[in-house]
Amino acid sequence: MHKIKSWYSGLKKATKTDFATYLGVILAFLIVFPLQQKGILSRSVSGMLIPLCAYIVMAVSLNLTVGILGELSLGHAGFMSVGAFSGIVTAMSLQSAIPSPAVRLCLAIVVGAVCAGVAGVIVGVPVLRLHGDYLAIVTLAFGEIIRDLITCLLVGYDSRGLHVIFNASGSRTLEDLHLAEGGFAIIKGAQGATGTEKISTFFAGFVLIMLTLIIVLNLVRSRSGRAIMALRDNRIAAESVGINVTKYKLMGFITSAALAGAAGALYGLNYSNLSATKFDFNTSILVLVFVVLGGLGNIWGSIIATAVLYVLPEALRGFADYRMLIYAIVLILVMLATNSDSVRNLYSRLFQRKEAERDA
Amino acid sequence: MPENKRPRTKMVPVPSHSIIPERDADKSPILECSHLGIDFGGLKAVDDFNLTIGRTEIAGLIGPNGAGKTTVFNLLTKVYQPTRGTILLDGMDTAGKTTAQLSRMGIARTFQNIRLFSNLSVEDNVKIGLHNQEQYSMLTGVLRLPKYWRQEKAAHERALELLSIFDMQGMANFKAGSLPYGVQRRLEIVRALATGPSLLLLDEPAAGMNPSETAELMENIIKIRDTFQIAIMLIEHDMNLVMGVCEGICVLNFGQIIAKGTAEEIQANPAVIEAYLGKQKEA
Numbered sequence: 313m314h315k316i317k318s319w320y321s322g323l324k325k326a327t328k329t330d331f332a333t334y335l336g337v338i339l340a341f342l343i344v345f346p347l348q349q350k351g352i353l354s355r356s357v358s359g360m361l362i363p364l365c366a367y368i369v370m371a372v373s374l375n376l377t378v379g380i381l382g383e384l385s386l387g388h389a390g391f392m393s394v395g396a397f398s399g400i401v402t403a404m405s406l407q408s409a410i411p412s413p414a415v416r417l418c419l420a421i422v423v424g425a426v427c428a429g430v431a432g433v434i435v436g437v438p439v440l441r442l443h444g445d446y447l448a449i450v451t452l453a454f455g456e457i458i459r460d461l462i463t464c465l466l467v468g469y470d471s472r473g474l475h476v477i478f479n480a481s482g483s484r485t486l487e488d489l490h491l492a493e494g495g496f497a498i499i500k501g502a503q504g505a506t507g508t509e510k511i512s513t514f515f516a517g518f519v520l521i522m523l524t525l526i527i528v529l530n531l532v533r534s535r536s537g538r539a540i541m542a543l544r545d546n547r548i549a550a551e552s553v554g555i556n557v558t559k560y561k562l563m564g565f566i567t568s569a570a571l572a573g574a575a576g577a578l579y580g581l582n583y584s585n586l587s588a589t590k591f592d593f594n595t596s597i598l599v600l601v602f603v604v605l606g607g608l609g610n611i612w613g614s615i616i617a618t619a620v621l622y623v624l625p626e627a628l629r630g631f632a633d634y635r636m637l638i639y640a641i642v643l644i645l646v647m648l649a650t651n652s653d654s655v656r657n658l659y660s661r662l663f664q665r666k667e668a669e670r671d672a
Numbered sequence: 673m674p675e676n677k678r679p680r681t682k683m684v685p686v687p688s689h690s691i692i693p694e695r696d697a698d699k700s701p702i703l704e705c706s707h708l709g710i711d712f713g714g715l716k717a718v719d720d721f722n723l724t725i726g727r728t729e730i731a732g733l734i735g736p737n738g739a740g741k742t743t744v745f746n747l748l749t750k751v752y753q754p755t756r757g758t759i760l761l762d763g764m765d766t767a768g769k770t771t772a773q774l775s776r777m778g779i780a781r782t783f784q785n786i787r788l789f790s791n792l793s794v795e796d797n798v799k800i801g802l803h804n805q806e807q808y809s810m811l812t813g814v815l816r817l818p819k820y821w822r823q824e825k826a827a828h829e830r831a832l833e834l835l836s837i838f839d840m841q842g843m844a845n846f847k848a849g850s851l852p853y854g855v856q857r858r859l860e861i862v863r864a865l866a867t868g869p870s871l872l873l874l875d876e877p878a879a880g881m882n883p884s885e886t887a888e889l890m891e892n893i894i895k896i897r898d899t900f901q902i903a904i905m906l907i908e909h910d911m912n913l914v915m916g917v918c919e920g921i922c923v924l925n926f927g928q929i930i931a932k933g934t935a936e937e938i939q940a941n942p943a944v945i946e947a948y949l950g951k952q953k954e955a
Contacts, residue, residue: 534814554803
């Protein structure tokens with residue numbers, strides 16, 4: 313025991329925070345998972361678990377862009393959307409080839425991440441070469457464009473493979489896919505993906521959160537992560553010590569987009585019906601609210617803020633009409649509490665006293 | 673052509689008064705600027721700037737406010753692309769290179785208004801300076817392969833070693849932004865040294881320091897040159913420091929060099945006196 317204690321106190325503060333984050337997520341999972349398995353949780357609560365996991369991954373990945381890279385992204389739901397629909401297409405078209413849902417889910421998440429990563433390259437390469445707030449403007453537009461594009465998409469699958477029609481004129485229907493016997497439509501334009509087999513599990517969500525944490529936290533503590541944070545703090549100084557600005561901006565942004573795609577795939581395969589309008593500007597802002605309230609650059613803060621703010625509207629369902637009012641008041645109070653100097657001083661005094669006692 | 677040994681230089685014809693100390697006389701200079709200039713609109717901020725710096729020289733760049741001293745540093749590090757002229761670093765042309773590429777070629781600098789990574793720890797600031805000394809990919813970092821641990825350990829030790837120049841090892845875990853002003857200036861110098869430069873540019877290193885801190889800084893500048901065997905060029909308004917440590921001094925006024933030479937020569941130069949104090953009235 314003593315050995316463990318001395319080993320722990322020898323660690324750096326950052327390493328301790330990382331360990332606490334992993335441990336907190338694992339503990340929360342160990343408590344919730346048996347409850348869910350035994351059916352003690354109500355239907356509405358257990359139905360929220362997988363979306364919650366997806367939103368936590370979203371918040372952590374957006375924190376990589378906003379908090380660690382220091383660039384504002386207002387279209388993170390767009391990357392989630394790309395991941396969700398590419399994941400759904402992957403999972404549904406492999407239905408007969410790979411019977412195991414777990415393997416299909418993994419593949420769908422990987423494909424979702426890759427597709428969203430490619431979207432990240434398309435957005436990032438031209439925009440991140442500029443200085444200023446252009447990324448916010450372009451990602452805002454990207455989110456809207458992706459939603460409209462997917463609304464125009466007709467995708468079907470039969471024995472001959474995938475059939476894709478881009479229904480820009482709005483005059484074409486599922487008949488135009490010419491599906492063979494036994495074939496089925498996966499994405500039906502404005503209706504979105506319907507009849508999707510729900511293969512997401514809470515366990516998969518937990519694994520995805522852990523993987524995201526490992527990727528983001530290890531990145532931050534490495535040479536590349538330091539370069540990314542250097543760009544955030546002072547671009548001119550970062551250039552003067554030989555950091556390639558575009559390379560590291562892209563690295564941060566594409567990683568963030570790919571993780572959002574993975575979250576999207578997990579989210580999309582949790583619903584039998586999913587329309588592209590789900591991933592609109594409001595969803596992007598919702599995730600941004602999680603990140604800002606959890607603290608920019610603070611990974612465990614994002615996780616807790618997401619958990620609280622995602623569950624809160626549901627917990628307040630009993631208050632019916634007043635629920636969004638209370639939600640707004642909570643948001644304002646949290647912002648006041650985290651930004652007011654007097655509260656901050658109180659915190660630091662409490663914290664310092666504790667440290668002084670321990671040292672004495 | 674006579675067979676005697678000529679210095680292995682590809683020197684462009686630089687006007688006289690190049691300020692290479694004798695110990696560097698047989699080596700090629702680290703920096704050669706010829707006819708360097710930049711225009712901002714119609715204003716010639718720097719014009720016809722010719723300067724040669726030896727491998728282990730400490731050179732000073734002085735001049736009244738607005739003379740274009742920091743602009744020269746920004747030209748040397750390619751924050752601005754020069755309108756005219758060439759810069760040779762260690763005999764290599766730097767035309768078309770970016771600031772980051774020049775850092776890899778061996779120029780490091782500090783800034784007049786401190787530019788630290790203020791949200792990061794002191795140690796991380798130095799490790800960012802070591803960025804190009806470490807060589808492992810993002811994937812190695814995320815997977816924490818053995819190479820990651822090896823290089824991070826080396827970087828940690830190297831960072832502490834560099835911090836020990838200014839006795840700052842104890843501050844390794846402090847947040848850079850929370851340090852006192854003078855310490856931040858020293859941290860900037862350490863970060864610049866971490867890039868492994870052959871030419872170190874210091875922009876007003878003694879600004880905001882008291883006389884005893886300045887005296888300590890003078891010792892440290894000479895110590896850095898001696899231990900790292902590098903050239904240092906500094907901009908400074910503190911004449912005690914400039915006259916005390918610089919082996920060659922270059923005086924700039926309205927973007928043009930008005931004098932070059934040793935401290936004694938500069939102090940006696942009528943053009944310099946005029947630039948600083950104004951013209952003497954005719955009796």
